[in-house]
Amino acid sequence: MEIRATELGNTRIRQKRYHDGTLRLVAEEGEELTVVCRCDRSHWLATIQEGEGGPFLTLVCHNCGSRFGLPYVGAIPGRH
Numbered sequence: 001m002e003i004r005a006t007e008l009g010n011t012r013i014r015q016k017r018y019h020d021g022t023l024r025l026v027a028e029e030g031e032e033l034t035v036v037c038r039c040d041r042s043h044w045l046a047t048i049q050e051g052e053g054g055p056f057l058t059l060v061c062h063n064c065g066s067r068f069g070l071p072y073v074g075a076i077p078g079r080h
Contacts, residue, residue: 002034002042005059005068013057014074016046023059028073039064048072 011033015026023044025033036042043062048055055072 005035005037012071012073037061037066
């Protein structure tokens with residue numbers, strides 16, 4: 001499902017993956033999301049970071065540089 005980045009709110013993400021260069025996010029409920037930026041592109045740099053409230057996923061649009069942050073509840077790569 002395509003969703004505008006500005007409509008994500010506090011959607012909790014449990015997985016991120018790339019398919020043909022497009023970022024796909026899996027929400028906590030299992031729904032797969034393709035995030036569309038305000039510039040109408042769907043190419044993102046996505047990083048998982050630690051925060052005071054737990055891990056979060058930072059999205060930066062590869063085209064216009066817009067930034068969004070979402071709570072991340074999935075397994076963190078490289079962590080055991």
